[in-house]
Amino acid sequence: MNTTEMPVQSAQTLIKSTLAAGVLAAIMLATVILPAEYNIDPTGIGSALGLTELNSQEQEIAVPEVVQRGEQSFAYRTDTTTIEVPAGRGIEYKFQLDKYGHLEYEWVTESGELYFDFHGEPTGDTTGYFESFAIATANKMSGSLTTPFDGSHGWYWKNNGQESVKITLKTKGFYEVIGLKQ
Structure with missing residues (x-):
């Protein structure tokens, strides 16, 4: 052995x-x-x-460098909101941003996917022009936007399902909340 x-x-x-x-x-x-x-x-x-x-606990919160490109009229803020999209309907949720304003975002649905168009409309435009940044069907999205013009920017969500869908939207940046547009 x-x-x-x-x-x-x-x-x-x-x-x-x-x-x-x-x-x-x-x-x-x-x-x-x-x-x-x-x-x-x-x-x-x-x-x-x-x-x-x-x-160190005494450090200041760093503000994204991208906002240094232009004069911003809105204060830096963070928000979390819940939005309900009824079955078979569409809604818009918007923010007012300055040119070169910066918006970081993350949204997720509790259940189901939604068709969406993430877009912006220039302030003062009467032609109906808008610029789409993303169009898809999904249950979540995250990213950031540096706006190409002054105006309202946000999402149009459409619920093609049979049940209402709740969205949790988290944002931070230099903006004013317009909210739901009718």
Whole structure:
């Protein structure tokens, strides 16, 4: 019968390597990870290296750089709203944005897909012109828009189903809420 036994020296080397890796991980946790991620600095090394500044609670919220392109007349804001689209009907939900205004968005339905047209209409236009940014049928969408003109921007959703569909819409940016358009 042929059996292979691990040499004693190899087992000792493995144990020493495992212990060394554990000690190194503990040192990294105390000196780098805790100060950088949680602003906890038990050794003082994180502060000396400037790592505690990475997660300082006093940091200001960064405003997207894209808004620096033009003068914005609307304050930065975030909103979450629930919109119900009745069965067999369509609705529009809009925001007023300046030229080069920035809007980040995410919407999702509770159930079912909706046809939608994400578009904008220039302020003062009497011809009926609008520009579509996305047209599809889906149950969710997320992204951002930097507007090409002053005007109302938003979604037309149409529910071709037999049951009403609720949408949760989250937005942030420089805009004014117009809301549902009749």
